Amino acid sequence: MSIWLMKSEPSEYSIDHLQSDGTSSWFGVRNYQARNYMRDSMNIWDRVLFYHSNCKTPGIAGLAEVASLPHPDITQFIPGDKHYDPKSTQLKPIWQCVDVRFVQKFWEIVSLASIRSTSWLESMKFLQKGSRLSITPVTEAEYQILEPMFH
């Protein structure tokens, strides 16, 4: 089982949205590296740390899990959609995504500030200078440090 940190702007799609939806496709990723993680490296039951970005208190808001194999992101085919990609075709889709299922919402967000101030977590990929990837792997060791911070 692998562990992933997946960013979403809560004004677009928050942990609360996922809680009410139960399961949702992680559509809209338009970065090749992030797509490759979903397409090539994710497996059903992988753990997902649901991260709120670009908001008042950025941080990990809850947990989810990978709930499907990779499949085409349908928004790439919809003209006028924010995520429409004219270069993509039904026969050769460019963008793949997975479904994620809600697991848990934390009572309190595990803030970016608190993660940054934990020296054992300095290695986390998403913290690295200039990292803007919306999906990054989390190591088992990092997860072990993070877990007690979840509540």
Next chain:
DNA sequence: GCCAACGTTGGC
């Protein structure tokens, strides 16, 4: 293939 210009991300 280079690289300038542009658009986006995301913390602050």
Next chain:
DNA sequence: GCCAACGTTGGC
């Protein structure tokens, strides 16, 4: 709202 850092685009 600012802006650093990055990814993408497209002319050449």
